[in-house]
Amino acid sequence: MQYSAKVMDHFTNPRNVGEIENASGVGTVGNAKCGDIMRVYLEIDDAGVINDVKFKTFGCGAAVATSSMATELIKGKHIDEALKLTNRSVMEALDGLPAIKVHCSVLAEEAVRAALWDYAEKKGIKIDGLEKPAEDIHDSHHHDLEEDGC
Amino acid sequence: MKCDVKDTDAVKQMPKTIYLDNAATTILKPEVLDAMMPYLTEKYGNPSSIHSFGAGCSAVCESARKTIAGLINAKDNEIYFTSGGSESDNWAIKSVAYMKKDKGKHIITSAVEHHAVLETCEFLQRDGFEISFVGVDDKGIIKIDELKAAIRPDTILISVIYANNEIGTIQPIKEIGEIARSKGILFHTDAVQAFGHVPIDVEKENIDMMSASAHKIHGPKGIGMLYMKNNVKLTPMIHGGPHERKRRAGTSNVPGIVGFGKAAELSSISMAKNNAKITEKRNYLIDRILSEIPYSRLNGDRDRRLPGNANISFRYIEGESMLMMVDMKGIAASTGSACASGSLDPSHVLLAIGLPHEIAHGSLRMTLSEFTTKEELDYTVEALKEVVSKLRAMSPLYEDAMKKKEE
Numbered sequence: 001m002q003y004s005a006k007v008m009d010h011f012t013n014p015r016n017v018g019e020i021e022n023a024s025g026v027g028t029v030g031n032a033k034c035g036d037i038m039r040v041y042l043e044i045d046d047a048g049v050i051n052d053v054k055f056k057t058f059g060c061g062a063a064v065a066t067s068s069m070a071t072e073l074i075k076g077k078h079i080d081e082a083l084k085l086t087n088r089s090v091m092e093a094l095d096g097l098p099a100i101k102v103h104c105s106v107l108a109e110e111a112v113r114a115a116l117w118d119y120a121e122k123k124g125i126k127i128d129g130l131e132k133p134a135e136d137i138h139d140s141h142h143h144d145l146e147e148d149g150c
Numbered sequence: 151m152k153c154d155v156k157d158t159d160a161v162k163q164m165p166k167t168i169y170l171d172n173a174a175t176t177i178l179k180p181e182v183l184d185a186m187m188p189y190l191t192e193k194y195g196n197p198s199s200i201h202s203f204g205a206g207c208s209a210v211c212e213s214a215r216k217t218i219a220g221l222i223n224a225k226d227n228e229i230y231f232t233s234g235g236s237e238s239d240n241w242a243i244k245s246v247a248y249m250k251k252d253k254g255k256h257i258i259t260s261a262v263e264h265h266a267v268l269e270t271c272e273f274l275q276r277d278g279f280e281i282s283f284v285g286v287d288d289k290g291i292i293k294i295d296e297l298k299a300a301i302r303p304d305t306i307l308i309s310v311i312y313a314n315n316e317i318g319t320i321q322p323i324k325e326i327g328e329i330a331r332s333k334g335i336l337f338h339t340d341a342v343q344a345f346g347h348v349p350i351d352v353e354k355e356n357i358d359m360m361s362a363s364a365h366k367i368h369g370p371k372g373i374g375m376l377y378m379k380n381n382v383k384l385t386p387m388i389h390g391g392p393h394e395r396k397r398r399a400g401t402s403n404v405p406g407i408v409g410f411g412k413a414a415e416l417s418s419i420s421m422a423k424n425n426a427k428i429t430e431k432r433n434y435l436i437d438r439i440l441s442e443i444p445y446s447r448l449n450g451d452r453d454r455r456l457p458g459n460a461n462i463s464f465r466y467i468e469g470e471s472m473l474m475m476v477d478m479k480g481i482a483a484s485t486g487s488a489c490a491s492g493s494l495d496p497s498h499v500l501l502a503i504g505l506p507h508e509i510a511h512g513s514l515r516m517t518l519s520e521f522t523t524k525e526e527l528d529y530t531v532e533a534l535k536e537v538v539s540k541l542r543a544m545s546p547l548y549e550d551a552m553k554k555k556e557e
Contacts, residue, residue, distance in 0.1 A: 011474065017544045028546060032508030035468055035487060035496065039546040056546040058508075060470035060487070064544070 003061060004095035010065035015072050018054040025122065027114025029133060030107050036063045038111040040071070044119055048079045055111070062101035063108075069093050070108035079119075083129055085112055110134075168481045168526045172366075172458055173315050173343060173517035178409070179368040185412040186370065189405040197402045198391065207404045214411025221418045222360070223351040224377050230394045231407055232387065234374035235342035236266035238361030239309075241376055241398075242338045243270045245384040246307045246359075247279055250336075254304025255279045258335075260292050260321075261502040262314050266361075267340055268498070271309075284310075289451035290319030290503050298329060305335050312341035312360075313348065316486055316499040316515060317450030318459025320348065327356025336382060342366055342374075346417035347456060348425070358382050364406065368519075369413030373406030424520045428457040432518055435527045436460050442531065443538055449500060449513060458518040461486075463500075463509045466548035467541040472514055475537040481530055484515040508547070 003011070020041035030037040036059030043052040053075050057067040070090050074082040087105035091097050097105060114133040120126060169177070189210070195203030197211055212226070219226045232238045247257065259271050261283045271281045282300040285293050292310060308330045313320045323339055330337035338359040341350060345360075346367035352360060359382060363374035378384055378397075390399025440446055445465035464472065469487025476483055486497030487510075495501070496510035505513075516530070542548040 011471070012478065014544065019549065032506075032511070032547060035507070035511040037546050039549075056544050056549055058466065058545045058547045059468050061474045063468075064471060 002098065003065070004097075006069075006093070006095045007062060007065040007097065010068040010094065011061045014064055014068040016054050016068065016075065017056065019056065020052060020054050023054075023115075025115040025117070025119025027111050027116070027118055027133065029110045029114050030059070032058065035059060036104060036107055038063065038067050038107050040067075040111040040115040042115045042119060044079060050074055050077055050079065050082055059104065059107070060101070062097050062104040065094060066090050066097070066105045066108040067111070070112055074112060079116060079127065082112060082116065083127070085109055166480065168522075168530060170516040170518060170522070170526075170530065171482045171484050172519040172522075173318075173456075173515065174484060175365045175371065176368045176519055177521065178365075178370060179413065179416060181416060182369055182409045182412045186405040186409040189408050193404075195404075197404060198393065207402075210411075211402055211404060211407045214407045214414075217411045217418075218362075218375060218414045219377075221346065221350070221414050222377060223353050225380065227395065228352075228377055228380055230376045230378055230387075230398055231402065231410075232374050232376055232398060233372055233403075234365070235264070235340065235361050235363040237387065238363075238374055238376035239264070239266040239338075239340050240270050241384065241387040242359040242361065242378075243267065243307065243309055244274065245387070246336055246338070247274050249385055250306035251279075254302070254306045256282070256302050256305045258282045258284060258297060258300050258305060258308045260284050260286060260310050262286050262290055262292075262317075262319070262499045263309070263311050264315055264340055264342065267309055267311065286319075286502050288504050289454070290314055290317050290449075290499070291451060291454065292321050292326070294322065294325060294329075297326065301329075301333055301335065305333070307336050307338060309338040309340070312339045312344040312350070313456045314450070314499060315343045316497055317461045317503065318343070318456035318517075319450045320344065320454045320456065323357065324355040327358075330358075331356045343456060346414055346421070347458070349421065352377055352379070359384075364410035364413055367413045367417050370406050370409040373403050373410045375410070420520070425457045428518050428520060428522070431522060431524060431527060432458060432460050434524065435516065435518070435531070436462070438527070438531045439534065443535060446538075447509075449503065449505070456517075458522075460516045460518070461513060462516075463505065463513045464538050465509060465512060466545045466551060467512050467538060469496075469511055469513055471541055472512070472537055475540070476514075476530075476533055479533040479537070481533055484517070486513040486515065487511045 020043050023041040024044040025042040028039040038057045041054045045051050053071045055067045055071050057064050087109045090108050091105045195207040197208035215229045216226050219229050275281050284297045327337050336358045340361045342363045345362035358379045360377040365371040386397045388399045447463050449461040469485030473485045486500045500510035
């Protein structure tokens with residue numbers, strides 16, 4: 001199994017690690033049983049622009065790198081743009097992931113959406129195309145992944 | 151890292167690689183290579199040939215066989231050379247199963263076996279055999295009462311690992327052998343991690359079959375052996391020529407056998423001295439980590455343990471990330487995390503000793519050799535402190551745990 005140079009770069013020097021106090025939205029997905037948990041903090045202004053984003057991740061090299069890349073891709077973007085983030089776009093931005101690590105990129109997408117959901121809840125607004133995050137992303141799955149529990 | 155320039159300052163400052171993965175494989179000793187070299191070059195004869203080219207090669211193979219037999223108190227003709235531990239495990243288990251299937255189709259093994267045993271048993275399970283996987287306690291020691299209770303009239307084989315490859319726990323082999331013998335059941339042990347590292351006596355320990363490998367004791371890869379007690383006549387692993395007493399056909403791997411013999415000889419000469427030295431360093435490493443890195447715990451038994459094995463879980467962080475970061479600092483280790491294994495579950499051994507998944511994911515195995523120095527271990531501890539605190543700083547689990555603590 002070999003990681004791309006971009007994955008190694010984002011793993012070695014992850015961007016946007018940390019917390020945001022009183023964040024506009026916080027989302028945590030994954031579970032420790034499966035070995036990966038990602039938490040995203042968003043700071044969103046009145047115009048709906050994500051001014052700042054931070055993350056914390058418990059997980060493997062791919063989980064850290066996809067978290068870092070996902071935060072880079074949505075930073076400074078309007079929430080409508082952030083909603084378009086998919087696991088595929090995160091993977092492409094990292095020049096790909098080994099097949100067994102694809103589920104890590106799903107985690108990044110879901111964490112961003114969970115944070116946006118939290119923001120919408122706090123603001124009492126409805127964001128089109130955004131659904132309530134699953135209790136455990138590993139239990140529900142789509143994204144043409146072969147999964148057995150995790 | 152590729153480096154074409156010699157002796158620049160950058161190269162000098164770069165930490166040399168610290169190899170702490172000796173349970174995976176070991177460095178070939180120069181004396182072993184020297185012993186092998188003639189058989190890779192001018193002495194290329196086939197030991198089966200009648201002429202002098204062949205005869206010389208046959209003699210050295212028999213001499214290696216004698217050395218290896220001597221190390222475990224076996225007879226020369228009870229040692230069968232194979233390609234390594236996995237082949238030996240497959241041979242012993244499958245051969246007994248199919249030879250004895252009319253007597254019974256029940257096999258007992260443990261929950262902490264190497265994959266070569268586990269997967270072989272699972273293969274047999276799909277073919278109609280029944281397998282009992284006996285559990286272990288929190289230190290990884292097999293539950294003897296559970297093993298006794300698992301024995302049935304149709305039990306044909308007990309196979310228990312001598313010393314575990316992940317957590318280093320050494321099993322009560324003599325006791326298990328006694329139980330098996332008193333019930334007339336054949337007993338096999340995978341001793342790949344133990345052979346040449348701890349004293350083994352197949353007679354005293356009631357072992358009928360035992361697997362071992364050369365590359366775990368500073369010998370070459372691709373050569374191992376199955377010890378098969380004289381009254382146990384397994385069906386051939388490979389049918390063909392008369393090699394290995396007609397039980398494992400194929401032209402003998404002469405350089406491999408010679409290297410295996412030399413490595414075994416060197417192990418036997420210095421085992422006691424090396425073990426004391428390695429155990430002391432391993433304890434130093436374990437003690438420093440446990441006292442200097444919070445939320446760390448030792449996996450496996452503190453005393454009934456292979457000399458070189460240190461397996462430690464660091465809470466709130468994940469093993470593959472840890473492995474990659476220590477690798478960047480020049481340290482080669484191993485982990486029981488799922489992410490490093492290609493599956494999504496952490497190591498079956500760590501789960502068998504009762505670790506919750508999240509703690510099993512954060513384990514690091516460091517395995518020492520006689521060449522590991524105290525300086526290397528000091529560097530490793532410092533590197534680990536940095537890596538663990540960096541990963542904890544980005545861990546949501548650590549964040550939650552610390553907030554909970556404040557409350």
